[in-house]
Amino acid sequence: xxxxxxxxxxxxxxxxxxxxxxxxxxxxxxxxxxxxxxxxxxxxxxxxxxxxxxxxxxxxxxxxxxxxxxxxxxxxxxxxxxxxxxxxxxxxxxxxxxxxxxxxxxxxxxxxxxxxxxxxxxxxxxxxxxxxxxxxxxxxxxxxxxxxxxxxxxxxxxxxxxxxxxxxxxxxxxxxxxxxxxxxxxxxxxxxxxxxxxxxxxxxxxxxxxxxxxxxxxxxxxxxxxxxxxxxxxxxxxxxxxxxxxxxxxxxxxxxxxxxxxxxxxxxxxxxxxxxxxxxxxxxxxxxxxxxxxxxxxxxxxxxxxxxxxxxxxxxxxxxxxxxxxxxxxxxxxxxxxxxxxxxxxxxxxxxxxxxxxxxxxxxxxxxxxxxxxxxxxxxxxxxxxxxxxxxxxxxxxxxxxxxxxxxxxxxxxxxxxxxxxxxxxxxxxxxxxxxxxxxxxxxxxxxxxxxxxxxxxxxxxxxxxxxxxxxxxxxxxxxxxxxxxxxxxxxxxxxxxxxxxxxxxxxxxxxxxxxxxxxxxxxxxxxxxxxxxxxxxxxxxxxxxxxxxxxxx
Numbered sequence: 001x002x003x004x005x006x007x008x009x010x011x012x013x014x015x016x017x018x019x020x021x022x023x024x025x026x027x028x029x030x031x032x033x034x035x036x037x038x039x040x041x042x043x044x045x046x047x048x049x050x051x052x053x054x055x056x057x058x059x060x061x062x063x064x065x066x067x068x069x070x071x072x073x074x075x076x077x078x079x080x081x082x083x084x085x086x087x088x089x090x091x092x093x094x095x096x097x098x099x100x101x102x103x104x105x106x107x108x109x110x111x112x113x114x115x116x117x118x119x120x121x122x123x124x125x126x127x128x129x130x131x132x133x134x135x136x137x138x139x140x141x142x143x144x145x146x147x148x149x150x151x152x153x154x155x156x157x158x159x160x161x162x163x164x165x166x167x168x169x170x171x172x173x174x175x176x177x178x179x180x181x182x183x184x185x186x187x188x189x190x191x192x193x194x195x196x197x198x199x200x201x202x203x204x205x206x207x208x209x210x211x212x213x214x215x216x217x218x219x220x221x222x223x224x225x226x227x228x229x230x231x232x233x234x235x236x237x238x239x240x241x242x243x244x245x246x247x248x249x250x251x252x253x254x255x256x257x258x259x260x261x262x263x264x265x266x267x268x269x270x271x272x273x274x275x276x277x278x279x280x281x282x283x284x285x286x287x288x289x290x291x292x293x294x295x296x297x298x299x300x301x302x303x304x305x306x307x308x309x310x311x312x313x314x315x316x317x318x319x320x321x322x323x324x325x326x327x328x329x330x331x332x333x334x335x336x337x338x339x340x341x342x343x344x345x346x347x348x349x350x351x352x353x354x355x356x357x358x359x360x361x362x363x364x365x366x367x368x369x370x371x372x373x374x375x376x377x378x379x380x381x382x383x384x385x386x387x388x389x390x391x392x393x394x395x396x397x398x399x400x401x402x403x404x405x406x407x408x409x410x411x412x413x414x415x416x417x418x419x420x421x422x423x424x425x426x427x428x429x430x431x432x433x434x435x436x437x438x439x440x441x442x443x444x445x446x447x448x449x450x451x452x453x454x455x456x457x458x459x460x461x462x463x464x465x466x467x468x469x470x471x472x473x474x475x476x477x478x479x480x481x482x483x484x485x486x487x488x489x490x491x492x493x494x495x496x497x498x499x500x501x502x503x504x505x506x507x508x509x510x511x512x513x514x515x516x517x518x519x520x521x522x523x524x525x526x527x528x529x530x531x532x533x534x535x536x537x538x539x540x541x542x543x544x545x546x547x548x549x550x551x552x553x554x
Contacts, residue, residue: 006142006166006167006168007134007138007167007170007174008167009141010134010138010140010141011137011173011177013085013178014086015049015083016042016046016088017080017085017088017140017272017273018042018076019088019271020269020270020272020275020279021040022037022040022042022043023076023279023283026043027282027286031067033047034122037126038106038125041088041099041129041130041136042136044126044129045130045133045182047062047067048126048184049182049183050071050075051066051067051072052066052069053066053185059187059208060119060120060122060126060187070288070291071287072287073284073287073290074283074287076283077287080273080274080283081280085140085141087140087271087272088136088139092139092147093147094139094144095146097150097227098132098139098146101227102129102130102131105128105131105215105222106125106126107258108221108254108255109124109125109127109128109214109218109219110122110124110125111257111258112246113125115250115254116210116245118210118211119208119210119211123187123211127188127211127215128215128218128219131192131215131219131232132171133178134170134178135171137174138167138171145166148166149162149163149166149167150227152166156228159171159228159229160196163230170230172196176193179192186207187207187208190205190206190207191206191211191215195215195219195234196230196231196232196233196234198234198239199216199235199236199243202216210243213243213244217235217240217244217251219231219235220235221251247393345375345378346379349372349375352371352372353368353372355368356368391514391518391521392440394521395437395439396436396522397436397437398433398545398546399545400432400434401432401433401477402466404441404445404466404477405425407438408442408445408446408464411442412446412450415453419454419458420458420459421453421456421460421462422460423461423462423464424461424462425463432466432467433544434543434544435523435542435543435546436524436542440521440522441518441522441524443514443518444514444515444518444526445540447515448511448512448538449462449464449479450511451512451538452480452483452536455484455536456482457482461481462480462482463478464477464478464480465478468544473544474541475544476539476540477540477541478538479538479540480536481535482535482536483536486536495526495528512526524540524542525540525541526540
């Protein structure tokens with residue numbers, strides 16, 4: 001076809017045809033479909049179009065049993081019968097180049113998603129893998145037209161214009177049309193459809209700005225270090241890093257350490273399923289079999305899985321397994337609330353101080369001073385809240401475990417002396433060293449010790465013991481006190497911010513939640529050991545530095 005018609009023909013494609021191996025998996029091995037979709041962008045697009053999504057419970061996933069549904073092989077069989085179009089040219093140079101960029105972008109996006117902790121890695125990888133959707137479609141229509149733009153000397157500086165001149169529509173226009181006509185999920189459609197826009201614009205158009213930022217950053221970094229397809233020309237690196245709270249080193253490490261996942265070994269059959277007539281028959285038989293036998297069995301199995309999941313969740317609540325998810329959610333809420341409250345609070349404080357400077361009436365002046373004091377108090381609380389929600393990245397290095405204990409106690413010694421609390425200290429072996437951020441881990445231990453000193457009361461005692469068990473990669477710091485202890489129902493919420501049911505004498509602020517947050521951020525943990533008898537005991541653990549590092553830091 002004429003080159004300038006390729007883009008418009010690509011935008012009218014009814015589907016991208018999965019490979020023969022992908023369709024066999026669709027019919028015969030639904031459990032293998034996620035891995036197959038990672039190796040075949042056409043299958044990934046097919047599943048996103050036709051498999052039932054999980055909905056609000058998991059906006060990026062499929063509903064339980066969705067990949068076993070009878071309509072999937074039926075739909076694939078119907079498309080095979082209706083059209084021979086949409087087959088990707090797996091042997092063409094243009095398609096191989098596009099796929100190499102997409103595979104690497106998917107791997108980088110997964111790593112960046114893990115680093116940013118904003119969106120699931122699998123969702124970021126899927127969106128990045130489908131970023132060149134327009135390129136895939138043009139290659140399926142005309143492989144020679146797909147290769148033409150990259151040979152133009154102007155392509156690196158004006159990719160969209162060159163694509164439009166050659167294809168009639170540029171890649172982004174084809175992608176947007178296909179995403180709308182195929183009714184891809186919003187999180188995919190808006191991400192891949194807006195990749196050429198800067199984040200300050202796209203952030204208002206996409207359904208998931210965090211996902212968009214991860215994918216655009218990954219795609220732009222891959223295109224910087226290799227052949228460009230003009231996928232993310234509008235990317236503003238600084239804005240993306242600032243939004244994701246990532247540094248240059250995070251991106252450099254993600255690009256350097258990433259290798260695209262190995263593709264599964266093929267069956268040896270031709271990739272084009274039209275060359276294997278039995279594939280359509282297999283799909284039709286699979287659909288009939290699932291309609292006849294599958295739904296009842298799948299429903300019963302899913303109901304059993306649901307019951308098991310509820311039981312595991314209940315056990316997780318008792319053992320603290322669900323605490324991480326709960327506190328992670330609270331942290332996100334705290335971060336958002338902190339930003340929203342700070343701005344009006346600053347306006348209130350500034351106006352009160354301005355009025356105070358010119359207020360002659362003593363009573364009104366005292367009222368204004370009260371407003372300033374209370375806004376300062378709220379601002380301090382918000383600072384603590386933000387520190388809990390988004391603590392700074394740890395600056396990890398080895399340092400002596402004994403120094404951690406001594407520095408924390410030196411900070412709390414005046415409070416203990418004022419309250420007449422006796423302090424007992426035990427040290428780890430001289431060579432034992434912690435690997436983490438000294439300031440953050442000291443902050444965590446100080447919070448635990450403060451809690452113990454306040455609970456012990458006048459005449460009480462606090463005992464802290466550091467140990468490094470043989471064969472363990474952890475340093476363990478146990479803090480015990482003679483206070484009244486925590487009842488089991490209260491202990492379950494010991495690390496919840498502002499939990500008001502704690503026993504008398506123990507703080508109601510963010511000390512323990514922030515300590516837990518900092519410990520986990522440094523690769524350790526903080527837990528409360530519940531005991532019916534004996535002292536109240538909190539245990540802080542942190543990674544143990546290798547022996548060579550321990551000797552150097554001692």
